[in-house]
Amino acid sequence: MAEEDPLAPNKVPPLGLPVLVAEAFDGAHVTGLRHAVASYAEESGLAGQRLDDFVLAVNELITNAVRHGGGRGWLRLWREDSTVRCEVSDTGEGIATDQLGNRTRPAPDTAGGRGLWLARQLSDDLVVLTGARGTTVRISTAVAPANQERADWPMPYGDLS
Known part of the structure; x- marks a missing residue:
C-alpha cells in the first residue's frame, strides 16, 4: 500500500466551509491559477489594495513552490467568516530554519529571497x-x-520600506 502524501491538500474542506479553489499546479499553471485566485478572492469580498496584496502574496507562494519546492504544488483557497485563506503546499526539501526565522527585508542587491518575506x-x-x-x-x-x-482600514502588516 502506497504511503499517502501528508502535504497533499486535505480531501475534505473544513466543515461547512466550501473550498473556492483546490488545484494541483506546476510552472505552466502559475498565471492561470493567479487569475483564478484573484477572481475568487474578489468574489469573497477582498477589494482594492487588500485584493492586490493577497493575490501578490499567493503568487509568491506558488512561484516558490515551483522554483524551490519540487516544481509542483497544491493550492486551496477558501473563505472562513470574514477572512480569505489560502494554503500552498509542495514536496521540496523544506525551508532552512535560519531563512524561516529571518524577518528582515532582503537587501536590494540580493537576487531572490523575497517571496516568503513579501x-x-x-x-x-x-x-x-x-x-x-x-x-x-x-x-x-x-x-x-x-x-x-x-x-480607515488598518494596515495589518509592517512598514514595507
Missing part, C-alpha cells in the same frame, strides 16, 4: 510548516467591512 508583509497572518518532505504555507487576509473606507 507574502508575510502582504497578508494578515502567515503560518509555515516545513520539513524534509515539503512545506505548507497558509496565509489569511481579513475582508474589510463594506461600509468601511480604505483609509
